[in-house]
Amino acid sequence: MNIPFLATISTLFIVLSAICVAIGWVLISKDKRRQHKNVMITAAVFALSFFILYMSRTIFIGNTSFGGPDDVKIYYTVFLIFHIILATTGAIFGIITLTLAFKRNITKHRKIGPVTSVIWFGTAITGVVVYLLLYIIYEGGYSTNLFRAILG
Numbered sequence: 001m002n003i004p005f006l007a008t009i010s011t012l013f014i015v016l017s018a019i020c021v022a023i024g025w026v027l028i029s030k031d032k033r034r035q036h037k038n039v040m041i042t043a044a045v046f047a048l049s050f051f052i053l054y055m056s057r058t059i060f061i062g063n064t065s066f067g068g069p070d071d072v073k074i075y076y077t078v079f080l081i082f083h084i085i086l087a088t089t090g091a092i093f094g095i096i097t098l099t100l101a102f103k104r105n106i107t108k109h110r111k112i113g114p115v116t117s118v119i120w121f122g123t124a125i126t127g128v129v130v131y132l133l134l135y136i137i138y139e140g141g142y143s144t145n146l147f148r149a150i151l152g
């Protein structure tokens with residue numbers, strides 16, 4: 001099994017980010033405001049690290065195609081799209097939630113915070129499943145980077 005270093009690290013970043021969000025939720029439910037703030041900012045830094053790593057991997061190394069059997073591929077693709085939708089929604093909600101917190105619009109922040117958190121948990125869980133399907137359960141397929149994809 002050939003475990004890819006960058007994909008493993010970036011999956012780890014999403015998981016760490018989700019763990020921070022869970023801890024941050026527990027902290028604010030105990031009214032520990034300063035700690036909630038610090039842990040949620042850490043969650044955002046992990047999420048940003050994931051994004052930077054993911055983008056550089058996409059541009060310079062490329063995305064890996066599914067290497068499993070053809071009859072599983074359709075399920076993988078549908079699941080991957082579901083994960084991408086969750087991740088994009090989670091990122092947008094995350095930015096809104098953070099902005100509301102910094103603008104001290106705490107009423108709205110409290111309303112949207114749990115929604116953002118649950119979307120982010122879903123992103124992390126589906127992200128791990130995509131990682132397992134792509135690299136661990138089946139051998140990864142070929143990779144093509146953006147330059148090769150565009151320039152041939």
Ligand code: HEM
Nearest residue numbers: 025028033037040094097098101102106110113114116117
């Ligand atoms: C279960 C979900 C959440 C609840 C109930 C919640 C609730 C709160 C509350 C009540 C405060 C105000 C604390 C104070 O008065 O100083 C706060 C602050 C804050 N929250 Fe959340 N939050 C949630 C999720 C999040 C998430 C997902 C993030 C990050 C994306 C986040 C980031 C922050 C930050 C940075 C502050 C500090 C704002 C500041 O002091 O400038 N929160 N949160």
